[in-house]
Amino acid sequence: MDLKSFTSAIQQIADEKGISREKIIETIEMALASAYKRDYGKRGQIVRATLEPETGKVVFRQVKIVVDETMIKSEEEIAAEEEERARQMEDTASDVKHSVSGVDSRSRHGDMDDEEETDEKKVRFNSERHIMLEEARLINPDIMPREELNFALPDQEDYGRIAAQTAKQVIIQRIREAEREAVFEEYKDKEGELVSGLVQRIEGNNVFIDIGRTVGVLPAEEQVPGERYRIGQRIKVLLTLVEKNQRGPGVFLSRTHPRLLRKLFEIEVPEIASEAVEIKSVAREPGSRSKIAVVSHESGVDPVGSLVGQKGVRVSTVIQELGGEKIDVIAWVEDPVKFIANALSPAKVIDVLINEERKEAQAMVPEDQLSLAIGKAGQNVRLAAKLTGWRIDVRSDKSSAAPVEEDTNEEESLVDMEIPPAEEIEE
Numbered sequence: 001m002d003l004k005s006f007t008s009a010i011q012q013i014a015d016e017k018g019i020s021r022e023k024i025i026e027t028i029e030m031a032l033a034s035a036y037k038r039d040y041g042k043r044g045q046i047v048r049a050t051l052e053p054e055t056g057k058v059v060f061r062q063v064k065i066v067v068d069e070t071m072i073k074s075e076e077e078i079a080a081e082e083e084e085r086a087r088q089m090e091d092t093a094s095d096v097k098h099s100v101s102g103v104d105s106r107s108r109h110g111d112m113d114d115e116e117e118t119d120e121k122k123v124r125f126n127s128e129r130h131i132m133l134e135e136a137r138l139i140n141p142d143i144m145p146r147e148e149l150n151f152a153l154p155d156q157e158d159y160g161r162i163a164a165q166t167a168k169q170v171i172i173q174r175i176r177e178a179e180r181e182a183v184f185e186e187y188k189d190k191e192g193e194l195v196s197g198l199v200q201r202i203e204g205n206n207v208f209i210d211i212g213r214t215v216g217v218l219p220a221e222e223q224v225p226g227e228r229y230r231i232g233q234r235i236k237v238l239l240t241l242v243e244k245n246q247r248g249p250g251v252f253l254s255r256t257h258p259r260l261l262r263k264l265f266e267i268e269v270p271e272i273a274s275e276a277v278e279i280k281s282v283a284r285e286p287g288s289r290s291k292i293a294v295v296s297h298e299s300g301v302d303p304v305g306s307l308v309g310q311k312g313v314r315v316s317t318v319i320q321e322l323g324g325e326k327i328d329v330i331a332w333v334e335d336p337v338k339f340i341a342n343a344l345s346p347a348k349v350i351d352v353l354i355n356e357e358r359k360e361a362q363a364m365v366p367e368d369q370l371s372l373a374i375g376k377a378g379q380n381v382r383l384a385a386k387l388t389g390w391r392i393d394v395r396s397d398k399s400s401a402a403p404v405e406e407d408t409n410e411e412e413s414l415v416d417m418e419i420p421p422a423e424e425i426e427e
Contacts, residue, residue: 019178025051027174029058036060040156044128047153060153064131068145073122183214184249188242194263195253199233209237209253216251224255224287227323236321238263256286264321265292268314271306278303280332283386287325291343291383293332304329330387336361340392343384347373350397360391367396 014021033049041047046063073081123130136143143149197211205220207229218229218237229235237253238260244250254260262279271277276298284290294303307329308315315327330342340361341349350364365373373394374381385392 019175019182021053023178024175025053027178031174032058033060036153036156040153042128044126046129048150060155062128062151062153064129064136064149064151066133066136066143066145066147066149067123067125067130068133071122071145072125077122078124180244180249184242184244187211187214187239187249187251190239191242192259193239194236194260194267195239196234196236197253199229199231199235201231202229209235211237211239211251211253214249214251216253218253218255222252222254222256224323224325226287227255236260236264256284258282258284258290261290261292261318261322261327264318265307265314268309268317269306271301271303276301277306281387281389283383285379285383287323289326289328289379289383291328291330291387293330293339293343293387295332304331328383336388336390340384340388340390343387344373344380344392344394347380349373354390358391359389360393361388362393362395364395364397367398370394370396 014024029049029051032051033047036049037045037047041062046065048061048063050059050061052058131149133143133145136149139149195211195216197209197216200208200210200215202208205223207218207223208215209218216237216239222240223229235255237255238257239251240254240257241252242249243252259282261282261284265279266272269277272279276296278295278297280293280295282290282292292307294307296303296306306314315329319325319327328345330345333339333342336354336356337352340352340354340363344363344365347365347369350366352364353362354360363373372380375383381392381394
């Protein structure tokens with residue numbers, strides 16, 4: 001029978017959907033076998049189809065599983081099984097609901113009778129799907145129990161028309177499932193990566209972005225405060241999560257994650273790609289201000305200058321992508337005293353006292369630098385604390401020095417703020 005109308009589109013579907021040609025052929029074969037069995041087969045039969053893409057011909061065969069006496073259920077076992085089944089039918093409503101779920105599963109994946117017995121359980125003999133070992137060895141002397149024998153099925157003259165009608169929806173559905181699986185596998189590997197996309201539509205507070213083979217959602221909580229999006233606008237987003245659902249892979253995006261800042265600098269700064277410069281930590285308040293700590297692994301390479309770029313061109317590009325968000329580039333050093341002093345930039349720090357057990361630090365700054373060190377609404381010291389992983393108390397050099405363990409000046413210090421480790425904040 002000639003089914004070139006199917007095979008002529010295989011390569012086109014493979015190219016458009018990104019699905020392997022073999023997967024498409026397998027899908028078509030399953031659909032054709034299902035349609036053939038429904039129209040011409042018998043209950044219990046295992047029907048398989050083989051499609052020859054070059055000729056468009058389809059060969060159908062019936063598969064029988066070889067069994068011996070030890071694999072067949074006795075009459076007593078069958079009777080006991082029927083009694084158990086009848087009892088289960090009278091079980092609780094939850095059991096009935098579970099049973100309905102099982103029927104739905106069969107409707108999605110095909111008749112349960114089509115499944116081969118691959119485990120060690122005994123089976124109820126059915127001449128349409130089983131063949132005794134003695135009989136099977138008359139055909140193939142070397143065959144063993146649980147192996148399969150194939151029997152040719154007759155061609156049906158009108159099957160071409162019926163197959164086209166019956167198998168069409170099954171083929172479309174299974175190709176969609178294969179496409180969703182391929183998209184899921186592709187984007188699952190890109191979690192935590194930067195992707196570029198076009199704003200496709202805006203529904204409520206959610207922004208849907210076309211990122212290539214699928215559309216990702218940018219939830220309201222992952223949008224930068226005050227940022228506005230336009231249909232057709234191209235933006236860069238961080239792919240944070242890919243999960244499976246009935247409608248296809250769910251792809252979730254972010255514009256607020258600290259990792260977005262890291263990835264943007266990786267694009268702009270070749271020294272990061274060559275591993276001459278490393279980003280050690282990032283602290284970010286999206287849409288307002290960020291701090292990023294960097295270190296050089298090669299002598300003669302200025303880590304801060306690498307990120308800033310000549311005349312600030314590199315950092316300006318990132319700032320522009322983030323809608324004007326201010327970025328402080330900080331030199332990371334292993335000494336926590338120096339690192340905390342650097343993190344409070346642009347304020348000048350006179351001295352830093354630390355309590356390593358409690359991860360607390362007290363930074364002394366000139367009186368005229370106090371407001372700059374703390375920042376508007378405490379933003380500068382808050383970001384410095386996130387960047388370093390230390391709880392920081394800022395005081396002026398004219399205020400009375402207090403022990404690091406105590407917080408005595410609520411107006412000039414950042415108090416009662418739990419700061420998680422920097423690596424946790426980054427991730």
